[in-house]
Amino acid sequence: MDSKVLSDYLNDHSFPVIVKGKKKYLIYEGLQDKHVYILKSGVIKTSVISKDGREFNIEYINGLEIVSLLKDEYSQFIDAPFNIRVESEKAELYRIDRVEFWKHINSNFDLQNYVKDYYRIRLLHSMKKMQQMLMNGKFGAVCTQIYELYDMFGVEVEGKGILIDFIVTNEEIAKFCGIASASSVNRMMQQLKEMGAIEVKNRHIWIKNLEIIKENIIF
Structure with missing residues (x-):
C-alpha cells in the first residue's frame, strides 16, 4: 500500500488524535463504535476471543495504518470485529467519524485504491x-511468529545477530499460535536455543541463525 496517500489525506484534514497508554484497549470485540482509527505512532495488537473464552492474537501493527475495519459505509455504529490493545508505552491514533471517512473515500480516487489495497492485503495476510x-x-x-517479529521489529547488530527490538512474552507468542499454554512455548523456545537459532537476553529475543527458523516454516 502507498502510505503517502493516507499521509496526504490526514495532512489535509484536522482529525483529532487520541493517546492511549500501554495495555489500554482502544475497542473491544462486539462493542459498538462509530469511528475509524488510524495508527499514527506506537504499536498495537489485534485479537479475538474464542467461544471458550481464550484470546487469539491476530497481529501487531506499527506505523501509519488503518487499524479498524471499515465495514459498510452507511451504518453510523458498527460492532467492533476484534479487540485493539496498545502494546508500546503509548500509541497515538487519529479518530475519524466512519460515515465521514466513507464520504471522503467515495470522492477521492487515490484513497479508494488505498482502501482496496488495504482489504486485499488484510485478506492475504x-x-x-x-x-x-x-x-x-x-x-x-x-x-512463523518469530519470523514475523523479525520482519516487523528485527534490527541487525553487527557481530551479535538480529535483535527483536520489542519485548514479546511466551504467553503472547502462544496466543498468536493457538497454543493453550505458555509452558509449551517455553519448551519450543528452549529447543530453538539448543539448535542455535535464538538466544533470550534481558527479555529480548536475539536471532542467531535465521535459516534455522526458516527451515521450520512452510511459506
Missing part, C-alpha cells in the same frame, strides 16, 4: 496466517 497455522504444526507456528 489472514489466508497466509491460516495456512501456516494448519501446515506448520505447533513448532512451525512458533517459528
Whole structure:
C-alpha cells in the first residue's frame, strides 16, 4: 500500500488524535463504535476471543495504518470485529467519524485504491496466517511468529545477530499460535536455543541463525 496517500489525506484534514497508554484497549470485540482509527505512532495488537473464552492474537501493527475495519459505509455504529490493545508505552491514533471517512473515500480516487489495497492485503495476510497455522504444526507456528517479529521489529547488530527490538512474552507468542499454554512455548523456545537459532537476553529475543527458523516454516 502507498502510505503517502493516507499521509496526504490526514495532512489535509484536522482529525483529532487520541493517546492511549500501554495495555489500554482502544475497542473491544462486539462493542459498538462509530469511528475509524488510524495508527499514527506506537504499536498495537489485534485479537479475538474464542467461544471458550481464550484470546487469539491476530497481529501487531506499527506505523501509519488503518487499524479498524471499515465495514459498510452507511451504518453510523458498527460492532467492533476484534479487540485493539496498545502494546508500546503509548500509541497515538487519529479518530475519524466512519460515515465521514466513507464520504471522503467515495470522492477521492487515490484513497479508494488505498482502501482496496488495504482489504486485499488484510485478506492475504489472514489466508497466509491460516495456512501456516494448519501446515506448520505447533513448532512451525512458533517459528512463523518469530519470523514475523523479525520482519516487523528485527534490527541487525553487527557481530551479535538480529535483535527483536520489542519485548514479546511466551504467553503472547502462544496466543498468536493457538497454543493453550505458555509452558509449551517455553519448551519450543528452549529447543530453538539448543539448535542455535535464538538466544533470550534481558527479555529480548536475539536471532542467531535465521535459516534455522526458516527451515521450520512452510511459506
